[in-house]
Amino acid sequence: MHEASPPPITPPPIAEAATLMFREAAESSEAVARMLATNAAAFAALGARLRAAPPAVVVTCARGSSDHSAVYGKYLIWTKTGIPVAAAAPSVVSIYDAPLGARNTLCIAVSQSGRSPDLLAAVAAQKAAGAHVVAFVNDETSPLAETADTLIPLCAGPEKSVAATKSYICSLAAFAALTAEWADDDVLRSAVAALPADLGRAWALDWSDAVAPLRTATNLFVIARGVGFGIANEAALKMKETCALHAESFSSAEVRHGPMQLVEDGFPLLALATSDAAGNGVREAAREFAERGAAVLLADAGLDGSSDDGVLPALKAHPAIEPILMIQSFYRMVNALSLARGFNPDAPSHLSKVTRTL
Incomplete structure (x- = not known):
């Protein structure tokens, strides 16, 4: 007689605060304070050098989340x-x-590991052609750190979590x-000096209202504008890699073109609005999405911590710091969303910590 197979053992759910992603994101305030203190003299010296002899152009070299930080840097450096x-x-x-x-180029390379072959090749080519290379890198023993003219650890x-x-x-x-x-x-x-303390406040904000409407979602838009756009890119990436949720990021100025055709009743939108003029465009786009029946989740720095239905x-x-605070609040939410959707945010399928692209 054939014996029935025993029922599969379902592992107990992971507590939100037990993930590496949660614990590491929660350390951001301390990490930023450490980074600013360690590099205070280097930032001051590099700033004085760049004021005295401005480059003709800045070129950023990065991949993945690091490239999203470079998008933030692009808007900030260019406007200030x-x-x-431009991105390499x-x-x-x-x-x-x-x-x-x-020649007369500042190359800013950004990497957690500092070991991706194509990134290293691009930076080496920039340096050989005469660029001054600045490396923002977490691993101070990496080849990228060794290549840099100015190292910013x-x-x-x-x-340890795959999700940076x-x-x-x-x-x-x-x-x-x-x-x-x-x-x-x-x-x-x-504002930068106040950032560590502000990050602690941002981590404590409750974005759990976003979990229920996104738990069964299959598609999502994330919109922002200007200095916030790189954060929208990062949020969309984290939705993909930790939640298996197809998310795409758009500038609020671009989303009204072709992408708007996809919007129907219940289509989810995460809008990240800073308190400045760039945020006004995000708020306007969010209202238009809502009028078309979209399920809008708006993070609005103009309200200074207040929340309401859908906010x-x-x-x-x-305004340059608000996107950093928003992504800190987002990380806590997306960790919870990943678990609610049945995933482990620390170990996404098919991904590794160092991507060795050639």
Whole structure:
């Protein structure tokens, strides 16, 4: 007689605070304080150098979450200094072996590991062509750290969850600190100094109202604008890698074009609005989505921590700092969402900590 197989054993659910992602994201305040203290002299020296001899252009080199921090840095540096910022295309060097001219260029490379081959090749080509290389990197023993003319260690400490959190926030803070020194902007300097404490406040904000409407979602838009756009990119990526939720990020100025055609009743939208003019565009787009029947979740820094139906609390600060605080609040929520959808945010399928792209 054939015996029936025993029923599968279902592992007990993981508590939200037990994940590596939760614990590491919760350390962001301490990590940023450590990074700012460690690099204070380096930021000041580099800022003075760049004021005395501004580059013609800034080129960023990064992948994944690090590239999303570079998008943040692009908007911040360009708006505060007037120097154009562009992202490098690593395959130009690693695949096409194309010649490169980089005189009077500042190259800012951002990486948690500092070991991705195509990133290293792109940075080496920039340096060989005459660029001054600044590395924001968490691993101070990495090849990227050794290549840098100016090393800015991110000081995030070990990050074992595949989903980067505190290292990403440290890289955002590094861009803000560098820009404050380069632009000699005392208001931004003060906002950066307050960032560790503000991150602690942002971590305590309750975004749990977003979990229920997104638990069974299959598609999602994340929108922001200007200095907040890189954070929208990061939020969409984390939705994919930790929640298996197809999320796409758009500028609120671009989403009204083709993507709006996909919106129907109940279509979920996460909107991240800063308290400045860029946030006005996000709020306007969110209202238009709501009028079309979308399920809108709006994080609005203009409300300074207040929440209402469909509004997630966000802290009002310097507009350049508000996106950093929003992503900190988001990380706590997306960790809970991943567990609610039946996943382990620390170990996404098919992903590893170091992506060795050629």
